[in-house]
Amino acid sequence: MFDLSDKVALVTGASRGIGKAIAEALGKNGATVIVSSKDVEGCRNVVEEFTKKGMSAYSIPCDITQKNDIDELVKVSISNYGKIDILVSCVGLATVESFLEIDSDKFKESIEINLQSAIYLTKQILPGMVKRKDGVIIYIGSIAAVRGNKNIGLYGIAKAGLVQLAKNIAVEYGPDNIRANAISPGLIDTSFSESLLNEKEFMKMRLQNTPLRRVGTPDEVAGVAVLLASKCGSFITGQNIIVDGGTTISDGN
Numbered sequence: 001m002f003d004l005s006d007k008v009a010l011v012t013g014a015s016r017g018i019g020k021a022i023a024e025a026l027g028k029n030g031a032t033v034i035v036s037s038k039d040v041e042g043c044r045n046v047v048e049e050f051t052k053k054g055m056s057a058y059s060i061p062c063d064i065t066q067k068n069d070i071d072e073l074v075k076v077s078i079s080n081y082g083k084i085d086i087l088v089s090c091v092g093l094a095t096v097e098s099f100l101e102i103d104s105d106k107f108k109e110s111i112e113i114n115l116q117s118a119i120y121l122t123k124q125i126l127p128g129m130v131k132r133k134d135g136v137i138i139y140i141g142s143i144a145a146v147r148g149n150k151n152i153g154l155y156g157i158a159k160a161g162l163v164q165l166a167k168n169i170a171v172e173y174g175p176d177n178i179r180a181n182a183i184s185p186g187l188i189d190t191s192f193s194e195s196l197l198n199e200k201e202f203m204k205m206r207l208q209n210t211p212l213r214r215v216g217t218p219d220e221v222a223g224v225a226v227l228l229a230s231k232c233g234s235f236i237t238g239q240n241i242i243v244d245g246g247t248t249i250s251d252g253n
Contacts, residue, residue, distance in 0.1 A: 001232045005030035009086035009229065010077055012064055012121070015042030017190035018140060019090035021218030022225045027055035029226055031086065034077050038063040064091055064117035074124040083132065084125050086229045089118040089162075090140040092192065094155040102154055114158035119165060126173065133177045136229050139166050140221075141184040143244050159184070163240045170238030179237040181228050186244025188216045211246035 009026045013019035015037040027033040027050055035043045035050070035057055043059040050057035058080070062073040077084055093113040095106050118139055129135025144156035145163050162182060169180035187196065187206060196202055197215065207213050221243050227233045228241070242248055 002029050002226055002230045004086075004226075004230060007031045007085040007229075008034065008077070008081045008083055009088065010034040010036065010073075010084050010125070011088040011090060012036050012062065012117075013090035013092070013140075014088075015039040015046055017192055018185065018188060018218045018221050019088070020046055021222040022088050022090060022138075022140075023057070024050060024053075024055070025219070025222035025226045026086065026088075026229060027057055028053075029230065031229075032056040032081060033058070034081065034084075035059050036062045036073060037091075064121065065112055067120060070117070070121050070124060074121070078128065083128060085129075085134065086136045086138070087122065087125050088138045088140070088225060088229075089121060091117060092140070092142070092155070092159075094144075094152050094192075096151050097154070098151055099153055107154060110154045110158050111161075114155065115161040115165070118162055122165070122169065126169075126178070129178050130173065130176045135173075135176075135178040136233075137166070137169060137178065137180040138225055138228055139163070139180070139182045141182040141240060143184050143186045143242060143248050145182075145184055146240070146242070146248060166240065167238045174237055179228070179233070181233075181237060182240040183221060183224050183228070184240055184242045184244070185221050186210070186216060186242070186247045188218060188221060190218060206247070209247055209250045209252050210244070211250055214245060216243060216245055 009031040011023040014023040014035040040061040047059040142159040145159035166182040
């Protein structure tokens with residue numbers, strides 16, 4: 001049920017953290033994985049690591065803020081591997097400022113990286129999925145998309161748009177057998193969250209408000225991605241799967 005043999009998966013933001021964990025999990029379940037991020041050396045190192053583990057993995061670096069880069073990423077992927085069955089968009093920029101401190105340039109940057117890049121990438125890949133009447137799209141959101149946030153509100157706004165994008169794609173292209181979902185992680189042990197993980201007072205408060213009393217791991221997010229990409233998730237679409245140890249449902253006790 002989790003077998004992804006004969007599937008080609010493109011994972012952006014795959015040189016580290018959650019993106020890398022998802023790429024590895026898809027590869028371990030049989031998918032050919034295209035590892036992409038703007039970190040050229042990082043992509044190369046990840047592919048080398050995956051290959052040594054017996055996975056089929058290839059590196060195509062891409063700066064997702066550049067449309068020409070995205071066009072080339074999709075073109076080369078399809079030219080070399082024939083198709084893209086699974087798209088995982090896993091990029092993020094968290095601007096840490098209060099609402100009144102956010103200027104138009106920072107707003108544009110956040111929307112461009114967190115939302116617009118995923119929209120454009122989806123538009124380039126979706127026609128092939130529609131033609132084949134098969135495809136899976138997974139957007140990595142955040143619990144910031146489902147609740148109010150102090151100082152990272154702009155990040156939450158952009159990620160909420162990503163969650164809505166999954167719902168819209170699911171409704172419009174479900175008749176073409178295309179499924180789209182979002183995964184919204186809570187606090188995960190990655191370099192992206194390093195500044196928060198090192199704040200003792202914050203962590204004390206956060207863990208008190210998390211029923212499982214710990215942070216998550218990238219592999220725990222990756223497991224959900226495999227579920228959604230495989231036959232096990234074949235009747236799941238338009239959903240936002242929250243992976244946060246219960247933080248968003250906690251009463252703080």
